[in-house]
Amino acid sequence: xxxxxxxxxxxxxxxxxxxxxxxxxxxxxxxxxxxxxxxxxxxxxxxxxxxxxxxxxxxxxxxxxxxxx
Numbered sequence: 001x002x003x004x005x006x007x008x009x010x011x012x013x014x015x016x017x018x019x020x021x022x023x024x025x026x027x028x029x030x031x032x033x034x035x036x037x038x039x040x041x042x043x044x045x046x047x048x049x050x051x052x053x054x055x056x057x058x059x060x061x062x063x064x065x066x067x068x069x
Contacts, residue, residue, distance in 0.1 A: 016066045
């Protein structure tokens with residue numbers, strides 16, 4: 001059985017995520033967050049440690065999508 005934990009994000013961001021995923025294959029904010037985190041972890045595992053530039057590029061993309069402020 002898979003265990004879960006809770007991640008807190010500001011309500012305003014959660015509302016923006018819900019608007020963003022409307023009409024997509026993501027069923028919930030949790031689905032999107034799992035997808036994004038899994039993508040980052042997989043990239044990290046494939047390439048070894050992320051460089052500072054790679055981390056900043058990912059962070060900038062997430063900021064552009066409204067997931068980071």
